[in-house]
Amino acid sequence: MINAFLQLAQVGTGATLVQTLLKSFALGSVYVLIALGFVIIFKATQVLNFAAGALSMAGAMFMTILISDGGLPLLPFGNPLAPAEGETASVVLFFVNVLIALALAALLGLVIERLAIRPMVGQPLFAMAVITLGIEIAIRPFNLDATALEGRRLGVPWGASSWNWGDAVVPKSYIVAVIIAAIAGAGVLLFFRTKLGVAMRAVAFDQEAAMAQGINVGRVFAIAWAMGTALAALGAIVYGMAPFPPGGSVSQEIHPLLALRVLPVIVLGGLDSVAGAIYGGLIIATAEVFAGQYLSQWNSTLGSGYSTIVPYLVMLFMLLVKPYGLFGTPEIRRV
Amino acid sequence: MRRLKVFVALLLALSMLAAACGDDEDSSSGGDDGGSDTSDDSGDSGDSGDSGDSGDSGDSGGAEIATDFGVDAENKIIYVGINGDLTGPFASLVAEIVAAQEVYWEVFNGNGGYQGWTVEPVVLDSSYQTDIGIQNYETLAQESEDGVLMITENTGSPITAAIAEQAAEDNVLVIPLSWASLWPDPAFGSAILEKQTTYCVEAMNGVEWLYEKVQSEGLDPALAIIGRPGEYGEDGSVGAALAAEALGIPVVYDGTGAVAGDDRTAIISELVSSGATMVWVTLTPGELLDIFGNSVTQGLRAYWSGSSPSFNYLVHMPSDFAAEFSEYYFQSQYQAPWATPGIPGMEDIIAAMVEARPELNISDVFTTGWIEGIMAETLIRTAIDQGDLTRANMVAISQDPSFSVDFKGLSADQSWPQDYNEAVVRSSWIYDVDVSKFNLIPLADYTPENPGSTGLIPIEQDYIGSVAENFVFDGPCIETSG
Numbered sequence: 001m002i003n004a005f006l007q008l009a010q011v012g013t014g015a016t017l018v019q020t021l022l023k024s025f026a027l028g029s030v031y032v033l034i035a036l037g038f039v040i041i042f043k044a045t046q047v048l049n050f051a052a053g054a055l056s057m058a059g060a061m062f063m064t065i066l067i068s069d070g071g072l073p074l075l076p077f078g079n080p081l082a083p084a085e086g087e088t089a090s091v092v093l094f095f096v097n098v099l100i101a102l103a104l105a106a107l108l109g110l111v112i113e114r115l116a117i118r119p120m121v122g123q124p125l126f127a128m129a130v131i132t133l134g135i136e137i138a139i140r141p142f143n144l145d146a147t148a149l150e151g152r153r154l155g156v157p158w159g160a161s162s163w164n165w166g167d168a169v170v171p172k173s174y175i176v177a178v179i180i181a182a183i184a185g186a187g188v189l190l191f192f193r194t195k196l197g198v199a200m201r202a203v204a205f206d207q208e209a210a211m212a213q214g215i216n217v218g219r220v221f222a223i224a225w226a227m228g229t230a231l232a233a234l235g236a237i238v239y240g241m242a243p244f245p246p247g248g249s250v251s252q253e254i255h256p257l258l259a260l261r262v263l264p265v266i267v268l269g270g271l272d273s274v275a276g277a278i279y280g281g282l283i284i285a286t287a288e289v290f291a292g293q294y295l296s297q298w299n300s301t302l303g304s305g306y307s308t309i310v311p312y313l314v315m316l317f318m319l320l321v322k323p324y325g326l327f328g329t330p331e332i333r334r335v
Numbered sequence: 336m337r338r339l340k341v342f343v344a345l346l347l348a349l350s351m352l353a354a355a356c357g358d359d360e361d362s363s364s365g366g367d368d369g370g371s372d373t374s375d376d377s378g379d380s381g382d383s384g385d386s387g388d389s390g391d392s393g394d395s396g397g398a399e400i401a402t403d404f405g406v407d408a409e410n411k412i413i414y415v416g417i418n419g420d421l422t423g424p425f426a427s428l429v430a431e432i433v434a435a436q437e438v439y440w441e442v443f444n445g446n447g448g449y450q451g452w453t454v455e456p457v458v459l460d461s462s463y464q465t466d467i468g469i470q471n472y473e474t475l476a477q478e479s480e481d482g483v484l485m486i487t488e489n490t491g492s493p494i495t496a497a498i499a500e501q502a503a504e505d506n507v508l509v510i511p512l513s514w515a516s517l518w519p520d521p522a523f524g525s526a527i528l529e530k531q532t533t534y535c536v537e538a539m540n541g542v543e544w545l546y547e548k549v550q551s552e553g554l555d556p557a558l559a560i561i562g563r564p565g566e567y568g569e570d571g572s573v574g575a576a577l578a579a580e581a582l583g584i585p586v587v588y589d590g591t592g593a594v595a596g597d598d599r600t601a602i603i604s605e606l607v608s609s610g611a612t613m614v615w616v617t618l619t620p621g622e623l624l625d626i627f628g629n630s631v632t633q634g635l636r637a638y639w640s641g642s643s644p645s646f647n648y649l650v651h652m653p654s655d656f657a658a659e660f661s662e663y664y665f666q667s668q669y670q671a672p673w674a675t676p677g678i679p680g681m682e683d684i685i686a687a688m689v690e691a692r693p694e695l696n697i698s699d700v701f702t703t704g705w706i707e708g709i710m711a712e713t714l715i716r717t718a719i720d721q722g723d724l725t726r727a728n729m730v731a732i733s734q735d736p737s738f739s740v741d742f743k744g745l746s747a748d749q750s751w752p753q754d755y756n757e758a759v760v761r762s763s764w765i766y767d768v769d770v771s772k773f774n775l776i777p778l779a780d781y782t783p784e785n786p787g788s789t790g791l792i793p794i795e796q797d798y799i800g801s802v803a804e805n806f807v808f809d810g811p812c813i814e815t816s817g
Contacts, residue, residue, distance in 0.1 A: 016604075019633065023600070144422060152653060159655040162632055169633055241655075243632040245597070245625035248655025253424050253621035254597070261597060292600025307598040 015167035020293045026174035028285030029181030030244070033235030034258065035265045035277035036188055037228040043204040043272045044224030045117065046125055050132040052232050053259035054139035055112075059105035059233020060240055060250045061143055064152040066097045073104055083155065091157050098237060102230040109229025113222050121221070144252060152250045160242035173241035180238055184231060185278050191227075192274065200224060204272060232259065264315035270328025279326060284311045403725045404477075405484035411452045413724065415440075415711060416459070416475035416483035419512070420490040423463030424619045427649045428700050429490050432512065433458060435684070435704025436488060438691040443708070449716050457483055461494055468494030476507045485729050487711040488512050488704075492566035495527060502526040506726040508714070508733055510707050514642075514669065515566045516574075516811040519751075519758040521734070523811070528714075528733045530706060531669035531746050532760040534567060534642045535812035536803045538574030538615055539581075540763045541640045541667040543800030545613040546582055548638055548665075559588040559611035559637070561602060561626065563618055566813060568592065571617030571642035573812040581802045587611050594622050603629045616641035620650040628656045631663065640665045640765070648699070648773065648789045657770040666766040666791055670706065670746040672699040674786035675793060680705065680743030685781065693779035697787040702745050713740045747797050756808045765795035 034056060041049045049055075062073045067089060070082035081096055083089040089097065112135055120128045158172045191197045202210040203220045211217050239258055242248040246255060265284045269276025292307030324330045405414045417436065420429045437456055444453040457475065461468035468491065475483045485508040489495050495511040495518070502509050503526040510528050511518055514537065518529030532540075542558065549556050560575045562568030572591035579586050588609035590602050599622070606614070607630055614630075614637050616623055623645045646666045651657065671678050674685065674697070684705050688695070717732050718724050732738055739750035747762045773790030781787060 144426075156655060160628060160632060160659070171632055243628045243656075245599075245621065245628075246654075247624040247628045247651075249650075249653050251621055251624075251650070252426070253619065253650075254625075257597060288598055289600055292598050293604050296601030296604045305594075305598070307600055 013167070015169075016293070018165060018168040019170070020289055022168075022170055022174050023293075024286040024289040025282065026171075026177040026244075027289055028282035029177040030235050030239045030258075031262050031265045031281035031285050032181045032278050033184055033238060033281075034232050034262045035269065035281050036184065036274065037230075037232035037235065038262065038266050039269075039272060039274055039277045040188065040200075040231065041224050041228035042266075043274075044200050044220050045128070046204075047117070047128045047132060048271065049228060050129060051112070051135035051139065052228075052262075053256055054136045054143060055105070055108065055229045056232035056236035056259055057143045057250065057255040058108060058139055059101055059229065060154070060236035060255060061152070062104045062233070063098060063101035063154055063237050063240075064250050066101055067094070067155040068153045088157050088159075089155055094155065094157050097155075098234075101237065102233055105233035106226035106230040109225040109227075110222055112229075113225035117221060117225065118218060121218070140256065143256070154237065154240045154248055154250065156241050156248055159248060171243050173238075173244065176241065177238045177244075180234065181281075184234060185274075188227075188231075188274055196220075196223065235262075261311070264311035266325075267315045268318045268325055270325030272329055273325065273327035276325050276327035284314060287311065287314050399722070400719065401723045401725050401728070403727075404479065404482040405726070406724050407480075411448070413452055413454045413715060414457055414483045415454055416457050416471075416486040417488045418459055418461050418468055418471040418475060418486060418490065418494065419488055420463040421458075421460040423461070424621065425463060425490065425644060427620075428644050428647060429512065431695070431698040432700045432704040432707075433488065434692055434695060435688065435698075435701035436708050437704075438687050439705055439708030439712075441691055442687045443712060449712075450719055452715070452719055454711075454715065456487065461490060463491050463494070465493050465497050469497055472498040472501070472507075476502070476505050478505075483507075484724065484726060485711065485714070486510065488707050492517075492570075495524075496566055499524050499527050503730075506730050508726070508729040510710055512703070512707075513567070515570050516759075516808075516813060517566065517570075520755055520811050521753050525734070526730050528710065528751065530710060530749065532763050533574075533812070534570035534617060535574035535577070536759060536761055536806075537642055537667050537669070537763045538571045538617070539578040539803040539806065540761075540798055540800045541642075541665075541765070542575045542578035542584070542613070542615050543582060543802050544765050544795065544798065545615070545638050545640055545665070546578075546584055549612050554612045556582075556584045557587045557610055557612045558584045559590070559606050559609050559614045560586060561588075561590040561594065561606070561614065561616045561618065562592065563594040563622065564592040567642070568594070568617040569813045570811075571615065575615040577806070577812070578800070578802045581806075584613075594618060594626075599625050599629070602626060603633065606630050607633045607635045611635070611637045613637055614639045614641075616645050618645045620644065620647035624651060624654055624656065627660070627664070628654070631656065631659045637663065638665065639663050640667050643668050646768070648768075648775075648791060651768075652770055652773045652775075652790055657773070660768050661770045661790075664768050665794075666768055668699075668764045668766055668791075670702045670742075670764060671744065671796075672766060672791045672793060673697045673701065673789055678744035680709075680745035683743070684745075685786075689778045689781050693777065695778050696775050697778060697781065697789065699789050699791060706742055706745055709742060709745075710740050713738075755810055759808055761803045762797040762799045764793055765798055766791040767794045 038049055038052055065071050065073045066079050067082055070079050072079055081093060116131055116135060120131060161172055163170045199215045200220050202215055203217055207217060236255055240246045240250050265280040268284060269280025287310050288307050291310040402408045417433055419433050420426055440454045440456055459471040461471050475486055487510050489509050490512040492513040492515040495513050508526050508528055514534050516533035516535040518524040518527045546556050558579050560572050562572035588605055588611060593602050603626055651660050671681055675681050684701050688701055714729055714732055718728055736752050741748050747760055749760055752758045769790050769792055772788045774788045776787035
C-alpha cells in the first residue's frame with residue numbers, strides 16, 4: 001500500500017492530481033444522482049428498480065426532444081422555450097428546459113407507478129422487481145427509436161469548454177455536475193425532514209403501521225417513483241455533458257448501461273440510505289477514477305479495463321464485511 | 336390476480352408494439368420502382384465484371400437452371416440473407432447500409448430482374464452479438480425452402496469469424512460487413528467474399544498519410560495506437576504498427592486491446608502523457624468519442640485517424656467535440672461518400688435512394704449497401720448465365736480468378752485471386768472532417784444544388800501509400816480469436 005502511494009506521488013503531477021480528483025467528484029456526482037433515485041424508490045417501496053437505466057435515458061431523451069427538436073415528448077406541440085434552430089440555449093434557458101425534462105420524467109415515473117407498481121402492492125417483492133425489469137425492456141425500444149439511431153444533442157451551452165487552474169484543465173461540466181449533485185443531495189436530505197418525507201420514512205419502516213397512522217401509502221409510492229425517476233434522469237442528463245463519454249449527447253451505446261454502473265454504489269452505501277448513496281457514489285467513483293489514472297502503467301499486468309472492475313471489488317469487499325452497506329439498515333430476523 | 340393478468344397483457348402488447356415500431360422495414364419488399372433506370376446501369380456491372388460468361392446469358396434464358404436452397408425456381412425468386420447489426424453498437428450505420436441494399440434489390444426487381452429472376456432479401460438482426468449472429472446464420476443457411484442462396488451482408492468481424500468455417504462447410508457464400516485481413520485468405524475464408532481493402536492495409540495507408548501530414552507541419556512524428564480487443568481492433572493496430580516500423584515512426588503508446596469496459600481513464604492518461612503527434616484508432620464510435628474528447632480536453636494536440644467505422648458522423652458531428660474533430664481528425668474509408676461528384680455509381684445511388692426512401696436522411700454508407708448489391712448481382716447473373724444457381728456454384732464463381740466486379744467508381748474495382756498477396760486491395764480513401772459543411776437533410780429535400788453533406792469531404796481517392804503498395808503479404812495480419 002505504501003509503495004502504491006509512493007508510486008502515486010512519483011507519477012502524478014499536481015495538475016494531474018487536481019484533474020483526477022475533479023473527475024472523481026464529477027463522476028461521483030452522476031453516481032450519486034442515480035443512486036439517490038434507486039434509494040428513494042427502495043426506501044418507500046422496498047423494490048429495487050431495475051428500470052432505472054431505461055427511465056434515466058428516457059429523461060435525457062426528453063431533454064433532447066425539448067432542446068434539440070424544439071418539441072414536447074409525445075405531444076404535437078412545439079416547445080416555446082427551445083432555442084432558435086441552429087442556436088444554443090442560454091444557460092438560464094438550458095436549465096429551465098432541464099427542469100421541464102425532469103418534470104416530464106417525474107410524470108413518466110408517476111404513470112409507471114400507477115399502472116404497473118400500484119396494482120402489485122401486497123404481492124411478493126420479487127414479483128415487483130421483475131415487473132421493473134419488464135418496464136426496462138418495454139421502454140428501451142422507445143429510447144432506441146427516439147435516438148433515431150444517432151447521437152442526439154443535449155445542447156449544453158458551455159459545450160466541452162474548460163477552465164485552466166494553473167496547469168490543470170477543469171471542464172466546466174465537471175463543476176456543474178458537482179453543483180447539481182450537491183443541490184439534489186441537499187434537497188433530498190431536506191425532503192426527508194418535511195411531513196411527506198417523514199411519511200415516506202414511516203412507510204419504509206413499517207408499511208402497515210404507517211397506514212394505521214393514516215398515511216396514504218399509495219401517494220407515498222407515487223411520489224417516490226416520481227422523485228426517483230427524475231433524479232435518475234438528472235443523472236443521465238449530467239452524464240451526457242462533455243467530456244463525459246457521450247460528449248454532449250445522448251448515446252445509444254453508452255447511456256443504457258449507466259444505471260448498471262451504479263449498482264456497486266447502492267450496495268456499498270446501503271440500499272435504503274440517502275447518506276449511503278452520497279458517500280457510496282463518491283467513494284466508488286474515486287476508486288474507479290484513481291485506479292484508472294494511477295495504475296495505468298500496470299495495464300498489461302492488471303488487464304485492460306481493470307478500472308471498471310474496481311467498483312465491483314469494493315462492493316464485494318463491503319458485502320463480505322458489512323452486508324447491509326456502510327449506512328444500510330441491518331435486517332434482524334429471529335431464527 | 337385479474338388485474339395482474341390485464342397488466343401483463345398490456346405490457347406484452349406495448350412491448351410488441353414498440354418492437355414493431357422499431358423494425359418496420361419490410362425485409363422482403365417487392366420492387367415497384369420501375370421508373371428508375373438505375374438497375375439497368377447497375378446490371379451492367381455484371382457484364383463488365385464477368386469473366387466472359389455473360390455472353391452466354393441468352394442461351395440459358397429458357398434452359399433449366401440447377402438450384403438447391405434459397406431459390407424458388409417456380410416463381411423465379413432468389414432469396415439472399417442479411418445478418419446485420421440493427422440494434423447494436425454499429426446500428427446507426429448498418430441500418431442505412433441494409434436500407435441501401437434493400438433499395439438496390441427493389442430497383443433490380445422493378446426493372447424485371449435478370450432473365451425474369453428477382454431477388455428478395457431476408458433481414459435478421461444480430462445486435463452485433465456473436466451468439467445471435469450464429470443463430471441467424473443457422474436460420475439463413477438451413478437446407479430447406481426457408482434458407483437463402485447466399486448471405487449478402489454479415490455484420491462484424493467476430494460474427495464472420497465465428498461462422499466462416501461452417502459457411503465453407505455449408506457452401507454458403509458470405510459477403511462480410513467487415514474488413515478483417517482474415518477474409519482474403521483462401522485457407523480461412525473460402526466462403527467469405529471480402530470487399531475492398533482490409534483494416535490492416537487501411538491502417539498502413541492511414542498512418543502513412545498522417546505521417547506526411549505531421550511532417551508537412553514540421554512536427555516530430557510520434558504514433559499512438561489504440562485498438563479494441565478482437566479481430567477488428569487488432570487488425571488495424573497491426574497495420575499501424577507495420578507502417579510505423581516501415582517508416583521509422585516511433586510508437587509512443589500502444590493501447591491495442593486496452594479498450595474494455597466503460598472506464599477509459601487509463602488509456603486517456605497514457606495517451607495524453609505519451610507525446611503522440613499522430614493517433615491511429617480502431618474503435619467503436621462511442622469509444623472514440625470518449626477517448627478523443629477527453630484527450631483533447633486534457634490538452635493532447637495530435638492528428639487522428641482510424642479504421643472505419645471508428646468515426647461516425649451521426650455520433651460525432653452532434654457531439655460537443657465536433658469542432659475538435661474538424662480540426663484534428665481525418666476519416667479513413669474505402670469508398671465514395673454521399674454525393675461525391677463525377678462518380679457514375681453515386682448517381683445511381685442518389686436516383687434510387689431519393690425515389691425509394693425519401694424519408695431517410697442522406698448517408699455516406701448507402702455506398703456500402705450498394706456495393707454489396709453490385710457484388711451479389713454480378714454473382715447471380717454469372718450463375719444464371721451458367722445455368723447453376725446452387726450454393727456450391729456461388730462459392731465456385733467467387734473463387735474463379737477471372738471473376739471481377741466493377742463498382743462504377745464507388746470503390747476500387749476488385750477481383751479475387753486465390754493468392755493472398757495478389758488478392759488484397761491496397762487502396763483506401765481519406766476524408767476531411769468539416770462540421771461547417773455538415774448538413775444532414777432528408778432525401779426528400781435533395782436537389783443537385785443542395786445535395787446535403789455528412790461533413791466528410793474526400794481528400795484522397797483510392798490512396799495507396801508506399802508501405803501498402805510494397806508490402807508482401809504471406810497471409811492475414813492477425814489470427815482469428817474465435
